[in-house]
Amino acid sequence: MTSLPPPPPWLAPLQEAFGALLETPLDATGGTLRSSADAPALTAALADPSTARTRLALYHEQYWMRLYGALHAELPRFAQVVGYWRFNALATLHLHEAPPNRVDLARCGDGLAARLLAGIDRIASTAPPPATPDTRAIGPLVHGPDPWTDTLRSVRAPVDLARQALRMDEAARRALAAPHAAVWRPTGADVATLPERRLRFAPSFRLLREDWALAERAVPSDPPAPFSRHAEPWFWVSFRAERTTALARVEPGFARLLALASERPFGEAIDALAQGRDPTDTAALGAALPGWIERALTSGWWIGAR
Amino acid sequence: MNIARDALGIGLRRPHVDALLSEHAPIGFLEVIAENHLDAGSLPRARLDEIAARYPVVGHGVALNLVGAEPLDLVHLERVRELVRAYGMPWFSDHLCWSASGGHRHHDLLPAPYDPELVPYVAARARFVQDFLGVPFGIENLSSYVAWGRDQMPEWEFYRQVVDASDCWYMLDLNNIYVSSVNHGFDPLAYLASVRWDRVLQVHMAGHLVRPDGLRHDTHDRPVCAEVWALYREAWALGGPFPTLLEWDDQVPPLPEVLAEVAKAASVRT
Numbered sequence: 001m002t003s004l005p006p007p008p009p010w011l012a013p014l015q016e017a018f019g020a021l022l023e024t025p026l027d028a029t030g031g032t033l034r035s036s037a038d039a040p041a042l043t044a045a046l047a048d049p050s051t052a053r054t055r056l057a058l059y060h061e062q063y064w065m066r067l068y069g070a071l072h073a074e075l076p077r078f079a080q081v082v083g084y085w086r087f088n089a090l091a092t093l094h095l096h097e098a099p100p101n102r103v104d105l106a107r108c109g110d111g112l113a114a115r116l117l118a119g120i121d122r123i124a125s126t127a128p129p130p131a132t133p134d135t136r137a138i139g140p141l142v143h144g145p146d147p148w149t150d151t152l153r154s155v156r157a158p159v160d161l162a163r164q165a166l167r168m169d170e171a172a173r174r175a176l177a178a179p180h181a182a183v184w185r186p187t188g189a190d191v192a193t194l195p196e197r198r199l200r201f202a203p204s205f206r207l208l209r210e211d212w213a214l215a216e217r218a219v220p221s222d223p224p225a226p227f228s229r230h231a232e233p234w235f236w237v238s239f240r241a242e243r244t245t246a247l248a249r250v251e252p253g254f255a256r257l258l259a260l261a262s263e264r265p266f267g268e269a270i271d272a273l274a275q276g277r278d279p280t281d282t283a284a285l286g287a288a289l290p291g292w293i294e295r296a297l298t299s300g301w302w303i304g305a306r
Numbered sequence: 307m308n309i310a311r312d313a314l315g316i317g318l319r320r321p322h323v324d325a326l327l328s329e330h331a332p333i334g335f336l337e338v339i340a341e342n343h344l345d346a347g348s349l350p351r352a353r354l355d356e357i358a359a360r361y362p363v364v365g366h367g368v369a370l371n372l373v374g375a376e377p378l379d380l381v382h383l384e385r386v387r388e389l390v391r392a393y394g395m396p397w398f399s400d401h402l403c404w405s406a407s408g409g410h411r412h413h414d415l416l417p418a419p420y421d422p423e424l425v426p427y428v429a430a431r432a433r434f435v436q437d438f439l440g441v442p443f444g445i446e447n448l449s450s451y452v453a454w455g456r457d458q459m460p461e462w463e464f465y466r467q468v469v470d471a472s473d474c475w476y477m478l479d480l481n482n483i484y485v486s487s488v489n490h491g492f493d494p495l496a497y498l499a500s501v502r503w504d505r506v507l508q509v510h511m512a513g514h515l516v517r518p519d520g521l522r523h524d525t526h527d528r529p530v531c532a533e534v535w536a537l538y539r540e541a542w543a544l545g546g547p548f549p550t551l552l553e554w555d556d557q558v559p560p561l562p563e564v565l566a567e568v569a570k571a572a573s574v575r576t
Contacts (some may be wrong), residue, residue: 003424003430004377004378004430004431004434005427005430006427007375007424007427008421008423008424008427011334011375011418011424011427012375012376012389012407012457014418015374015375015407015416015418016407016408018407018416019407019408019410019412020408022412022414023410044455045454045455046452046453046454046455047452047453047454047455047457047458052452055451055518055521056452056523057451058451058521058523059414059451059452061414062414063412063413063414066413066414067413070413098412099410099530100410100411100412101409101410101411102345102411103341103344103345103369103379103382104341104342104344104345105341105413107345108413163557167469175349176347176348176349176350177347177348177349178347178348179348180349226353240348240349241358243352243353244349244354245349251424
């Protein structure tokens, strides 16, 4: 590398000026996202300044649309819940704070879910503001005092719906990245000591509660449709199977067992699950338990015990 | 696995992976976008293992920043080399463009001036990449929408000088030639006449959008247009055979439709 020649001195300033234009948020004041940024130094460097605005705008808009598209694909349910307009505003905030610096376009979404969850938690714990901000003005929002919460507050969907959508999307991202765990077949010794031990869950495993029909919305509905609310909560496990990522629906009792087993020894988890049940319920639990255990093992959700 | 000199291929895209694994598609090779597999986690790489066991694969990059002012990213290059070696890729290609500045990745293929001062700089970087990877390195021309006041030669002359000085290869994108020819008002046949055909590793084909203002936008979201197929016929007459690959990146149709589109190449060139 030391033998490589340095760049001509004019190259870096030219590219930095171009990069600065690209990273300028698009203008949303007209109701559509458009390039309206002036780049006089860049324009002067072009062969035909008369066409500069149109042609630089193509690059500028393409930059943002590509990133928005990538982030929509990373958080598809959350994007539908908050609506694409607000999602793009939130994505702009994220990209302003964390400009892409990885070669994989999908990685530009790293940290976005955490930022959104933190913002959702802030608005859930504080009183709403007196007025709804104008979310068409993405540019000014970037420089506002608390643009995340201002934008999230303007979302009309329930906070819990947004939070659940985000958790389901983030679980899918995690499943894609996680290694596939080999199926664990407990030995006789494992089984004998299992009540005193805590199960180890696969890195991709996430237990998700769903109060609205979110799982089916990994691909956006066309035309956009509201999210229907279940009469009772549903539960899903998001995980990495050998050749794909998957969402598997589990019964409420099984979900409770999975949650309990993630935080205490397996025997205590079963005791806690059985507590307070009448004899009929206890018998039903006893009948269901072997099937749940077999499913968790064959699906690769439990990969050992400690 | 060998790739025939007249092979037809397609870019590997996620919607097609299951179909490619459930049957043996009549395809000569697949082109893998390196960046989709370097940093994306376990599952995409596992699927690539299965794909590469069935089809010959070549590597293509979009993040090398060959014409960037910043130093080459050796960590990235190291990972590309690992990918090339892991799958026995016979060649690797990336673009005659810049794609990062100020420590940020722009995820676009951006044009630099065709200034003779840049030729030794870019050629040295390209040669370094080829030596580092240990396989032929193809340099791809890009679609562009702006021309620079610093331009002192046509794109094809700059391109040829870089290929010559670096001892690297052409990854010739005929759609990009056509798109840029309309956007900048040059003759695409003059471009083809400048190409050293003995240095062409592979040819790219793709579809593009004609905007209401007449500007051609390289979108890879539709079939190849008649004008680009005509250019392909000329290219084949001048320098064929060469491996031909169809890129379809957006609004990706089912696999049979993509295969039918690339199969048109065989009839166009006869």
